[in-house]
Amino acid sequence: MKFELDKSIEVLEKTPLILEAFLSGLSENWIHNNEGKNTWSPYDVIGHLIFGEKTDWIVRIQLILSASENKMFEPFDRYAQLNEEQNLPISQLTKKFIELRSENIKVLKSLNISKEDLKLTGIHPELGTVTIAQLIATWTVHDLGHIAQISRVMSKQYKEEVGPWVKYLGTLNK
């Protein structure tokens, strides 16, 4: 698929619905267990997504579109959520993400990004020059990757419970 803004927004708008369907009302073990030391639980993933909404995607798009001469992005702290208060119920954390995403989609649409604008560039501190199109494509893929991660992490909680089926189940062997 070639990048299209509308098709990216389709996915970006779905992520909150998917996460809500996924995580609301689940037992604590499904929410808080991870894949082992220094890995993330579904709870941690939602925290990470919240930080992205606050400090990463839209902020960077706005910087690229701004009159500022300095187009260097602030580095994104991929572990910021681990320093946050960890006692918020998952329902509140998910609600927070839903609100932030909804607000950011509104901003994204209000920017009326044209096909020409999609080629405008910023500077990623590690990756160098990137376009708005690449940034929005990455936002989309990043969402999908973390949905896949939540699924995988949850599936692994039953790794010892599936008996001989373990070898047929791809997510248990990653």
Added chain:
Amino acid sequence: MKFELDKSIEVLEKTPLILEAFLSGLSENWIHNNEGKNTWSPYDVIGHLIFGEKTDWIVRIQLILSASENKMFEPFDRYAQLNEEQNLPISQLTKKFIELRSENIKVLKSLNISKEDLKLTGIHPELGTVTIAQLIATWTVHDLGHIAQISRVMSKQYKEEVGPWVKYLGTLNK
């Protein structure tokens, strides 16, 4: 996590909601593109899940609990959906899955499977002896694996569109 029937049902009940949230109203490309030759699109995955509801999980549980002396499972055709009519809109396919799953959860609950029943066994044609607990754990993990797959397959459609971010995005490198 140790296997618990209730915690498995939590996930099994969520899968239809997650898939509905994921796939309803998406553009055809997101639904029908796959990862390359002999791989599945999200559309194919839903077809596969439908066959599981019809011929695999509950059928096998019922066989184990039945008075039948022959506890050998029928082999499950993991590619059956590829021989089916491929023109049903995804919304109808998803609806079909939701109905079948809802019906199967009702059956599962109505079986009143006890802790002792969970240890009862059937014979998998390739894997040998398996318990009801292992079967239900596998059903749960199988759902989560296919949700992860749908996410991964969709994310890959943008592999060429993310530019230098490709190396940060795990699902693009699987």
